Amino acid sequence: MEGQWTAGIVILSCYVVATLAGELTFELADNDRQCFYEDVDAGVKCTLEYQVVTGGHYDVDCLISDPSDKVLYKEIKKQYDTYTWTSEKKGVYKFCFSNEFSTFTHKTVYFDFMVGDEPPLIPEMGDHDTALTQMESSCVTSHENLKLVIDYQTHFRLREAQGRAFAESLNERVNYWSIAQTVILILVGIGQVVVLRSFFTENKKHQGI
Amino acid sequence: MWPSGAKILLFLVLYLSGTSALYFHIGETEKKCFIEEIPDETMVVGKYKTQLFDKTINDYLPSSPGVGMHVEVRDPDDKVLLSKAYSSEGRFTFTSHTPGEHVICLFSNSTKWGLFAGGKLRVHLDIQVGEHAIDYSQIAAKDKLTELQLRVRQLLDQVEQIQKEQNYQRYREERFRQTSESTNQRVLWWSIAQTIILLVTGFWQMRHLKSFFEAKKLV
Numbered sequence: 001m002e003g004q005w006t007a008g009i010v011i012l013s014c015y016v017v018a019t020l021a022g023e024l025t026f027e028l029a030d031n032d033r034q035c036f037y038e039d040v041d042a043g044v045k046c047t048l049e050y051q052v053v054t055g056g057h058y059d060v061d062c063l064i065s066d067p068s069d070k071v072l073y074k075e076i077k078k079q080y081d082t083y084t085w086t087s088e089k090k091g092v093y094k095f096c097f098s099n100e101f102s103t104f105t106h107k108t109v110y111f112d113f114m115v116g117d118e119p120p121l122i123p124e125m126g127d128h129d130t131a132l133t134q135m136e137s138s139c140v141t142s143h144e145n146l147k148l149v150i151d152y153q154t155h156f157r158l159r160e161a162q163g164r165a166f167a168e169s170l171n172e173r174v175n176y177w178s179i180a181q182t183v184i185l186i187l188v189g190i191g192q193v194v195v196l197r198s199f200f201t202e203n204k205k206h207q208g209i
Numbered sequence: 210m211w212p213s214g215a216k217i218l219l220f221l222v223l224y225l226s227g228t229s230a231l232y233f234h235i236g237e238t239e240k241k242c243f244i245e246e247i248p249d250e251t252m253v254v255g256k257y258k259t260q261l262f263d264k265t266i267n268d269y270l271p272s273s274p275g276v277g278m279h280v281e282v283r284d285p286d287d288k289v290l291l292s293k294a295y296s297s298e299g300r301f302t303f304t305s306h307t308p309g310e311h312v313i314c315l316f317s318n319s320t321k322w323g324l325f326a327g328g329k330l331r332v333h334l335d336i337q338v339g340e341h342a343i344d345y346s347q348i349a350a351k352d353k354l355t356e357l358q359l360r361v362r363q364l365l366d367q368v369e370q371i372q373k374e375q376n377y378q379r380y381r382e383e384r385f386r387q388t389s390e391s392t393n394q395r396v397l398w399w400s401i402a403q404t405i406i407l408l409v410t411g412f413w414q415m416r417h418l419k420s421f422f423e424a425k426k427l428v
Contacts, residue, residue, distance in 0.1 A: 022334075022336075024334075024336065025245065025246070035233065035234070036231055108244065121360065140360075142364050143363065146371065153374050160385065164381065164388065171388050174392055174399070185410065186410065189411075193418065197421060200422075200427070
């Protein structure tokens with residue numbers, strides 16, 4: 001009976017540890033506002049990081065509020081930023097991205113919301129009575145460094161996506177505008193001649209100009 | 210067999226386990242899409258849970274079995290990788306075969322909840338990519354690995370993901386360079402072409418008008 005209680009408490013404790021890392025990339029239409037919510041316990045360190053990947057001047061409004069609707073962070077037209085806070089209350093934290101200042105550009109926004117610490121690989125590893133061996137601690141160090149590498153890779157990927165999207169749109173625009181200019185050039189050339197001719201070919205009443 | 214206290218504990222566990230992800234609200238006909246830029250042969254696991262808004266209690270019901278979600282995943286060439294309707298709580302997986310931007314779209318596939326919901330559905334979503342998607346407890350049980358072996362396996366998976374991403378970066382940088390070089394060439398050729406057309410048009414204009422005025426006996 002006691003064993004079952006212990007098992008139950010162990011299972012419950014695995015879920016109570018608040019551990020989340022949600023990263024999403026979504027498209028924000030013009031004049032649109034998107035909000036995301038997260039249930040967070042009290043006293044947990046949270047980090048929100050966001051970056052605008054494509055669209056217009058690569059800026060977005062961001063707002064973070066706590067369960068009592070108090071504004072924790074509010075920025076207008078930011079390209080990328082990161083904000084860390086420790087939750088004071090337990091409840092639903094809300095963060096919103098707004099593109100309401102833009103009339104026709106869609107923005108692609110990437111955000112990464114990290115809550116708490118990383119969970120252990122398997123639940124049994126969480127409760128260690130003895131200290132880690134040297135092998136295990138060097139594994140932990142390597143793991144942390146690799147996580148940093150992956151983080152840098154993500155940042156690099158976003159910057160590269162931004163640059164590439166701009167280059168591709170530039171390429172397209174050069175094409176369209178060149179074609180348009182050539183057509184206008186030819187039309188104006190022919191038009192000038194036609195109009196000039198019409199000054200001279202008319203009703204015999206007006207002689208010449 | 211189980212004491213009632215343990216049953217309550219188990220119920221709490223099951224209840225808490227379902228409400229852990231990020232969530233957002235979605236309208237009835239609204240389609241929410243998320244973009245994942247991933248290298249090839251990368252596994253993506255998505256977990257979602259929907260909750261219907263109940264006007265009688267003015268809150269979201271803990272679970273609404275009748276409301277299903279339709280999940281559609283498109284690959285960078287706009288080909289549909291996955292298009293399936295799931296129940297109100299589900300898990301979908303796909304593996305990318307081409308590197309690039311994959312679009313994961315979610316929309317509700319039932320029309321009846323509009324009558325009750327007042328137009329709002331709460332969707333919990335958690336998308337894990339690559340090595341985050343691997344379930345280590347399963348691997349530990351299947352291959353019977355010790356803790357140290359499991360840690361090393363995790364490091365190997367991480368390094369593999371980094372390597373795939375680097376490879377993908379190289380391919381993307383090549384595309385970027387090609388685009389820039391093509392822009393450079395286009396600017397050059399179009400400028401030359403437009404200058405030639407300008408000169409030809411001017412020349413034709415003068416010649417045409419000269420012969421026109423000569424015909425009119427004004428010159």
